[in-house]
Amino acid sequence: ILNVEQSPQSLHVQEGDSTNFTCSFPSSNFYALHWYRWETAKSPEALFVMTLNGDEKKKGRISATLNTKEGYSYLYIKGSQPEDSATYLCASDSGNTPLVFGKGTRLSVIA
Amino acid sequence: DAGVTQSPTHLIKTRGQQVTLRCSPKSGHDTVSWYQQALGQGPQFIFQYYEEEERQRGNFPDRFSGHQFPNYSSELNVNALLLGDSALYLCASSLGAEGNQPQHFGDGTRLSIL
Numbered sequence: 588i589l590n591v592e593q594s595p596q597s598l599h600v601q602e603g604d605s606t607n608f609t610c611s612f613p614s615s616n617f618y619a620l621h622w623y624r625w626e627t628a629k630s631p632e633a634l635f636v637m638t639l640n641g642d643e644k645k646k647g648r649i650s651a652t653l654n655t656k657e658g659y660s661y662l663y664i665k666g667s668q669p670e671d672s673a674t675y676l677c678a679s680d681s682g683n684t685p686l687v688f689g690k691g692t693r694l695s696v697i698a
Numbered sequence: 699d700a701g702v703t704q705s706p707t708h709l710i711k712t713r714g715q716q717v718t719l720r721c722s723p724k725s726g727h728d729t730v731s732w733y734q735q736a737l738g739q740g741p742q743f744i745f746q747y748y749e750e751e752e753r754q755r756g757n758f759p760d761r762f763s764g765h766q767f768p769n770y771s772s773e774l775n776v777n778a779l780l781l782g783d784s785a786l787y788l789c790a791s792s793l794g795a796e797g798n799q800p801q802h803f804g805d806g807t808r809l810s811i812l
Contacts (some may be wrong), residue, residue, distance in 0.1 A: 591740070607793040618798060621800065621801070623803075628803045628805075629805065630701075630702070630804055630806065631741075631787075631788070631790075631801075631803040631805075633800035633801065636799075636800050637800060638798060646798075653702065655705045659703070676740060678740075680748070680798060682798070684754070685731070685743035685746065685754050685756055686731075686743060686801065688733075688740035688741045688742075689740050690738065690739055690740045691740055
């Protein structure tokens with residue numbers, strides 16, 4: 588994998604459903620993996636910065652896991668709420684090179 | 699505690715013109731990065747400024763230039779504007795230029811080229 592890829596591109600879920608999406612990144616020269624939440628008409632907000640293989644981070648109903656050997660990270664949202672509707676971006680960090688962002692997953696939570 | 703602020707919010711220019719976008723970093727941050735987000739794409743890195751010098755640069759032509767001032771604020775200049783420069787320009791600040799630092803983003807400047 589040369590680029591950062593996110594899937595799915597968009598997702599519609601019902602309120603209360605749990606959901607997850609994927610970020611794939613180059614596993615070579617890995618330093619950190621960033622997740623951001625970007626709500627419409629607002630600025631991207633940092634969710635997690637993950638560095639260790641097998642790491643799992645949690646913030647409220649949102650959690651993320653990291654596999655640096657195979658180059659992927661999952662973001663999970665438990666019991667989705669309408670306020671979770673946003674674009675979720677991940678970015679690969681090689682330490683001394685710029686962040687490389689994926690195109691994002693657009694999540695819509697339907698009440 | 700002021701976050702990252704960008705100005706202007708929106709801007710309309712015509713082809714061939716020049717534009718300057720401004721960014722004030724989050725209080726306490728010393729590093730500013732600029733990104734271009736075109737429709738349907740993720741943010742693309744333009745360049746990063748640290749200690750008033752361009753530290754890193756992405757794959758953007760020389761028409762894109764920048765500056766960082768002693769108070770850590772920054773400007774992005776684009777000359778000879780093209781239609782393809784229409785995009786959302788995001789500024790992000792962080793503490794230190796090393797990796798592993800979360801970026802704090804501004805709301806962006808929406809640039810439209812006619």
